[in-house]
Amino acid sequence: MTFAVSDPTGHLAYKAGAMAFMLVAATIIAALGFEHIGGLPPCHLCLEQRYAYYVGIPVLFGALVLLSAGEMRWSALLFFLMALVFLANAGLGVYHAGAEWGLWPGPDSCTGTQELATSAGSLLDTLKTTNVIRCDEAAWRLWGISLAGWNVVVSLVVFAMCLRAAAESLHAD
Numbered sequence: 001m002t003f004a005v006s007d008p009t010g011h012l013a014y015k016a017g018a019m020a021f022m023l024v025a026a027t028i029i030a031a032l033g034f035e036h037i038g039g040l041p042p043c044h045l046c047l048e049q050r051y052a053y054y055v056g057i058p059v060l061f062g063a064l065v066l067l068s069a070g071e072m073r074w075s076a077l078l079f080f081l082m083a084l085v086f087l088a089n090a091g092l093g094v095y096h097a098g099a100e101w102g103l104w105p106g107p108d109s110c111t112g113t114q115e116l117a118t119s120a121g122s123l124l125d126t127l128k129t130t131n132v133i134r135c136d137e138a139a140w141r142l143w144g145i146s147l148a149g150w151n152v153v154v155s156l157v158v159f160a161m162c163l164r165a166a167a168e169s170l171h172a173d
Contacts, residue, residue: 013168014067017079020161021060027154028053034147045096049151052089056082056158067169076169083162090155096148 031050034040042050063078 011067011168013072013075013079013165013171014064016161016168017060017064017067017075017165020079020082020158020165021057021064023154023158023161024053024056024060027151028057031147040147045092045099046147049089049092049096049148052085052155055085060162063165067165072169076166079162079166079169083159083166086155086159086162090152090159093148093152093155097152 028050031042031046031053035042059078059082063075063082066075066078
């Protein structure tokens with residue numbers, strides 16, 4: 001079963017994919033807003049968690065275009081791949097949030113515990129130019145959940161939406 005190319009928006013696969021696309025775009029816009037307008041510089045793990053969103057915007061858009069063109073299997077494949085990407089991103093967010101709560105250590109590159117220099121003179125020079133944004137301290141929380149924790153929530157919602165879009169795409173084929 002295929003749907004009319006003239007109006008793909010009525011199909012469940014398109015609706016789920018479009019919602020995932022909009023959530024991904026809104027989330028990365030919010031993250032950039034927190035950074036550039038709100039003055040919350042991202043740590044190393046925050047930047048890594050953004051990769052899924054940067055990849056997700058064009059890939060989800062492409063999946064929607066393929067869906068509109070009636071290429072159900074290709075769109076399903078892209079939706080499924082994005083589901084896996086956001087599941088992995090949720091795992092990275094869990095790791096980051098756990099480090100913020102002190103459940104496990106964060107990476108040395110984010111905690112400020114790594115060796116900065118080998119001599120006192122180079123230590124002072126390094127301290128002048130080094131600004132470590134800690135991954136093991138939440139910069140901001142909403143309802144007790146840090147931005148890393150909210151990334152987990154959003155990533156799992158996008159994961160579910162992408163799985164639904166993939167399944168509906170295959171079901172319509």
